[in-house]
Amino acid sequence: MEKIQLPNHPVFEVIAEAAAELNVDAHVIGGFVRDLVLKRPSKDIDVVCVGNGIALAELVAQKLPHKPKVTVFKNFGTAMLKTDGWEVEFVGARKESYLEHSRKPEVEQGTLEDDLKRRDFTINALGISLNKEDYGQLLDEFGGIKDIKRKIIRTPLEPGITFSDDPLRMMRAIRFASQLSFDIDPDTFDAIVDYKERIKIVSQERITDELNKIILSPKPSYGFKLLFTSGLLQLIFPKMVELHGVETINGNTHKDNFYHTLQVLDNVAEVSDDLWLRWSAILHDIAKPDTKRYHPKIGWTFHGHEDRGARMVPNLFKNLKLPLNDHMKFVQKLVKLHLRPIALVKDTVTDSAIRRLLFEAGDDIDALMKLCRADITSKNDTKVKRYLQNFDKVEKRLVEVEESDQLRNFQPVITGEIIMETFGLSPSKTVGELKEVLTEAILEGKVKNEYEAAFAFLLERGKEKGLQQV
Incomplete structure (x- = not known):
């Protein structure tokens, strides 16, 4: 029988020693063995013993030098301890039976073969002996090694x-x-x-x-x-499936947005392992089925799909039980803004347009640009190259404007409180209007975001509204 070299860590020898003392058979089993064969790093160890898994865990903890705490899950008959960054879970061998309308099994003690049978896949139904007489021997009842090779x-x-x-x-x-x-x-x-x-x-x-x-x-x-x-x-996820398919009218066909979305997702995956950036790729065109229109003169359009998609994000997150927190807001922002950099690829792009993008994207501008680059999926290599070169120009301008104006996450130096104090106002629509006018002026480059210039501008606008400085 084949033997497997276990990692050079004392926990395996300690488990073997404890199992011998308790006179129980013990095996490392499941995903850890699979990953060992595949040479994938893993520090989550599952140990199955034919006997009391909790008792084995407690004895192992006593024998380890730092005496780790054992967490016991009595309802499941399992116990877990952590040692040197490794997480070891112990359980007695079990067999299971299921009722039709539940995925919670009836569990009872069983043999090691029973335990392997209840594993999901052959590649996870592998074991390595921790018993003195055959330490390191591979247990492969269902051809898991062959399936790994195939x-x-x-x-x-x-x-x-x-x-x-x-x-x-x-x-x-x-x-x-x-x-x-x-x-x-x-x-x-x-x-x-x-x-x-x-x-x-x-x-x-x-x-x-x-x-x-x-x-x-x-x-x-x-x-x-x-x-x-x-x-x-x-x-x-039926909403994603709605992206699938193409429609042709008068010889005009739009692309299959389902497969386009998957290409964008793969493109993002090549440059980032951020889950939420990947979710942004999945949802960036999610509103296209709802906004799809055909016009005889211009063909297929999806006007406003970015705004509609952004409005859909909270409900989609809620239905999928994804977190309704900053992660959701990040995805919502990227869905809303994903067309904006594409609109800036012209040579005539203005500083004010760049300022607005920096203002709205804030610290997420780099993630947004990754999404936009990933969104270029044309089969025409020349077109892709041209778009990406244009994005290089946009990113260069973003850096230049950011360095000169410091607009990433900028806030006007004149706050709502200053406006109220200046004109003796209470919180009101007028305060909001003055703040918005000032923000627009800064973004348009008419006023520097510096106190003196911004305050002088505020006094002028206030005067126009019949307001006096108090």
Whole structure:
């Protein structure tokens, strides 16, 4: 039998020693073994013992030099400890049975083979012995090593049983395929298609967690194409599916915005691993189906899709159980502004237009420019090159204007409080109007954002409104 070299860390020897003392079989199992074979870094270790996993965890903690705290989850029969940045979870071998309308299993003690059977995929149903007599020996009941070599995602049991029991595994199959660039075994994929409706019993939070992992994979479009082809995407994110398809009238055809969006997402993924920038790529054209119009003289238009899309972002985040915080506002801002730099690629671009973009984008200007560059997906290489060169010019002008005017996240030096004190006003529409006029004048370059010049301008505008300095 094949032996696997475990990492050079004392925790493995300590577990082996503790297991021998308690007279239980113990194995490292699951994703840690898979990643070890794939040479992927991992510090999350799952240990299964045929016996009491909690007792094993407590004895291991006693034997480790720094005596780490053991966190016990009695309801699940599991325990966890942390040592030197490694997270080790212990559990007794179990077998499971499921009721039709729940993904929460009935769990009872079982053999190591029972425990391996309940794993989602063969590549995760691998074990390495921590027992003195066969320390380091690989346990591979279901051909997981062969599937790793073939780059295949396959279930250890009949796939219909695996997915019906726990429908989240359908999302996990696609997530692993996307993360590892593996194929899904045809029978396994057919079962996803057959059992896709079962995803409805899974909580949105769990679905979105898997979706985010797909989005963060090296080439996320691969995962989305699998979601779409299987029919899962239509159930978990129907608004995105509305982007799919083309329409032709009088020989005029618009591009398929679904595949365009996936290309933009991949382009962003090549330059950033920021989840929220990637979400901005997914949602940048989300309102195109709602704003699509055909005009005989100009063809297809999507006027205002950026504003409509920005207004849609909070509801989409809410439905997907994504955070309704600064991350959502960041995505909303980028969706709203994603066409603005494209409008600035002319030679005649004015400083005031650059100032406005800096003012509105603030610290997110760099992320916005990454999204805009990613949004150039034409098959015409000359056109792509021209656009990207134009963006180089825009970025150069952004730097120049920012250095001279300091407009990133700028606030007018004259605040609402100063306006009220100057003219003896209470909070009112007039205060807001004066502040807006002053902001516009600064952005247009008519007034420097310096106190004396801005205050003189304020007095003039106040006079026009019949206001006197108090």
